[in-house]
Amino acid sequence: MSMASFSVIAATLLVTAGNVAATSDFGVQSVGKLPVLGFNTWNAFQCNIDQDIMLQQASLMKSLGLQAAGYNYINIDDCYAEKNRTASGDIQEDKIRFSRGMRNLTDTLHAQGFKAGIYGDAGWTTCGGYPGSYSHEEADAKTFREKWGFDYLKYDNCAIPFDNITQEGTYGRYKRMSDAIQNLAKRSHKLPMIFSLCDWGWQQVNLWGAEFGQSWRTTGDIAPNWDSLAHIININSFIASSTHFYGHNDLDMLQLGNGNMTYEESKSHFTVWALMKSPLFIGTNLSSITPEILGILKNKDILAINQDPVWGEGITPFRWGINPDWTFNATHPAEYWSGRSQNGTVVMMLNSQNVEAEMSFNLTESAWIRAGRQYKVYDLWAHTQTEIAVRSITKRVPPHGVVAMLLSDAGQEPAGLYPACSVWWQCTSITGERVGG
Numbered sequence: 287m288s289m290a291s292f293s294v295i296a297a298t299l300l301v302t303a304g305n306v307a308a309t310s311d312f313g314v315q316s317v318g319k320l321p322v323l324g325f326n327t328w329n330a331f332q333c334n335i336d337q338d339i340m341l342q343q344a345s346l347m348k349s350l351g352l353q354a355a356g357y358n359y360i361n362i363d364d365c366y367a368e369k370n371r372t373a374s375g376d377i378q379e380d381k382i383r384f385s386r387g388m389r390n391l392t393d394t395l396h397a398q399g400f401k402a403g404i405y406g407d408a409g410w411t412t413c414g415g416y417p418g419s420y421s422h423e424e425a426d427a428k429t430f431r432e433k434w435g436f437d438y439l440k441y442d443n444c445a446i447p448f449d450n451i452t453q454e455g456t457y458g459r460y461k462r463m464s465d466a467i468q469n470l471a472k473r474s475h476k477l478p479m480i481f482s483l484c485d486w487g488w489q490q491v492n493l494w495g496a497e498f499g500q501s502w503r504t505t506g507d508i509a510p511n512w513d514s515l516a517h518i519i520n521i522n523s524f525i526a527s528s529t530h531f532y533g534h535n536d537l538d539m540l541q542l543g544n545g546n547m548t549y550e551e552s553k554s555h556f557t558v559w560a561l562m563k564s565p566l567f568i569g570t571n572l573s574s575i576t577p578e579i580l581g582i583l584k585n586k587d588i589l590a591i592n593q594d595p596v597w598g599e600g601i602t603p604f605r606w607g608i609n610p611d612w613t614f615n616a617t618h619p620a621e622y623w624s625g626r627s628q629n630g631t632v633v634m635m636l637n638s639q640n641v642e643a644e645m646s647f648n649l650t651e652s653a654w655i656r657a658g659r660q661y662k663v664y665d666l667w668a669h670t671q672t673e674i675a676v677r678s679i680t681k682r683v684p685p686h687g688v689v690a691m692l693l694s695d696a697g698q699e700p701a702g703l704y705p706a707c708s709v710w711w712q713c714t715s716i717t718g719e720r721v722g723g
């Protein structure tokens with residue numbers, strides 16, 4: 287499609303969506319579809335949650351500057367409900383831990399400028415054994431949205447009924463809740479809740495998740511250690527191109543500083559998740575967060591790329607590194623990645639080894655680099671321009687560490703470089719002679 291015809295469609299979308307903020311042809315695609323940023327209780331608190339912890343963490347989101355950095359959702363995960371529904375079949379909040387009622391909590395969060403998220407399940411019960419929404423989808427969507435005032439629903443995949451009852455796959459069970467959310471929105475003339483599929487990657491969800499949701503989980507639960515991160519990165523490297531403005535592979539909630547994660551590992555964790563355009567949910571206990579971890583979460587340059595209004599795709603691998611390209615390996619995932627952004631080409635080098643490594647790439651290995659040009663290199667962690675790169679970049683990278691850079695065109699490369707082409711084995715003069723190395 288030409289830019290000109292795209293502009294016409296874009297202008298139509300602009301009117302339909304009532305959005306006046308778009309500044310570029312592609313920007314309008316992003317309406318409501320950038321990765322969601324926020325806080326979720328699970329990784330730090332599991333089931334030890336109540337209304338006071340929620341408000342305390344929300345207040346820390348403000349005072350620590352995380353809300354100002356863009357993290358505007360406060361989400362409750364599992365274990366907020368009574369084990370039984372009411373006599374009339376309604377799901378109910380835990381009467382002791384949420385004694386003031388969910389509406390009181392969401393009203394308070396909304397008054398503080400946050401959006402609020404809740405959790406449910408596509409089966410009989412949640413993973414923690416609380417009521418699931420199977421066969422209660424319409425009623426529960428109404429409870430979550432209208433009675434309780436939530437803006438976002440994370441929907442888990444535990445305790446699914448027998449096949450002779452569901453007559454559906456994962457797709458069909460998630461469609462039931464998606465339909466309930468959409469029907470409710472139509473009836474009430476209010477925006478639907480954002481639907482986040484916590485399906486653990488079942489049944490190729492990356493191929494259909496966007497029909498229902500804003501994001502879809504691609505793996506089982508993340509654990510706070512490097513092995514788990516490497517495993518998640520490996521799987522997602524093969525489906526990275528499923529992410530765009532229409533929806534996002536969800537690499538699961540952040541574990542920065544948790545468990546035995548080192549500082550470098552936490553930095554790599556955040557960098558990969560953000561640049562792959564995953565939703566970013568802080569899973570660190572904010573009452574005891576360290577300045578180092580806070581600094582990672584507030585990296586403006588990295589967050590800006592996660593929230594890029596112009597390019598919806600995430601970074602994808604251009605070379606696997608340790609192993610041959612396309613090797614599926616849970617301990618040594620792809621190490622060399624790149625993608626487009628509003629301000630240039632993003633390149634990430636990830637050291638999957640337990641020792642420091644010298645890592646190097648030729649600029650034109652990335653599809654977004656032009657041959658014959660040199661590039662300004664801006665370090666997305668040092669927040670400074672480090673060099674003008676000609677042909678290649680080499681860096682020392684700590685064990686399990688990362689280097690993330692933004693490359694922007696700095697004019698024609700110096701004359702007389704050898705070989706004359708970056709694709710040297712094809713380099714040909716106009717008279718048909720091979721002139722490469």
Ligand SMILES: *[C@@H]1O[C@H](CO)[C@@H](O)[C@H](O)[C@H]1NC(C)=O
Binds near residue numbers: 330331571574
């Ligand atoms: C969160 O951190 C606070 C302050 O260190 C601590 O008192 C509390 O027990 C922590 N909560 C959990 C669930 O670890």
Ligand SMILES: *[C@@H]1O[C@H](CO)[C@@H](O)[C@H](O)[C@H]1NC(C)=O
Binds near residue numbers: 370
């Ligand atoms: C909750 O439901 C279970 C199973 O239906 C029932 O055995 C139990 O008595 C109920 N508990 C309460 C407090 O109603």
Ligand SMILES: *[C@@H]1O[C@H](CO)[C@@H](O)[C@H](O)[C@H]1NC(C)=O
Binds near residue numbers: 386389390394
């Ligand atoms: C929440 O409940 C408390 C205690 O009843 C009350 O003081 C407060 O005003 C309520 N907040 C909202 C936003 O309703």
Ligand SMILES: *[C@@H]1O[C@H](CO)[C@@H](O)[C@H](O)[C@H]1NC(C)=O
Binds near residue numbers: 448450451
């Ligand atoms: C459905 O499957 C379950 C488990 O196999 C079985 O116990 C039940 O009788 C079946 N129900 C019907 C209606 O076939």
Ligand SMILES: *[C@@H]1O[C@H](CO)[C@@H](O)[C@H](O)[C@H]1NC(C)=O
Binds near residue numbers: 511512513546
């Ligand atoms: C971190 O924890 C994981 C899981 O408990 C374990 O497999 C791994 O060896 C630990 N790593 C270090 C460096 O202690």
Ligand SMILES: *[C@@H]1O[C@H](CO)[C@@H](O)[C@H](O)[C@H]1NC(C)=O
Binds near residue numbers: 590591593594627629
């Ligand atoms: C591009 O640069 C502008 C100006 O510094 C900045 O406001 C914007 O957030 C950047 N966009 C991305 C995607 O990094």
Ligand SMILES: *[C@@H]1O[C@H](CO)[C@@H](O)[C@H](O)[C@H]1NC(C)=O
Binds near residue numbers: 608609616617618
């Ligand atoms: C993963 O890759 C490493 C490095 O090549 C190799 O030593 C290891 O055996 C591979 N693991 C599996 C399960 O193939």
Ligand SMILES: *[C@@H]1O[C@H](CO)[C@@H](O)[C@H](O)[C@H]1NC(C)=O
Binds near residue numbers: 647648705710
């Ligand atoms: C980088 O380019 C040089 C030639 O300038 C070539 O020898 C080398 O194989 C290239 N490396 C990769 C990974 O493409």
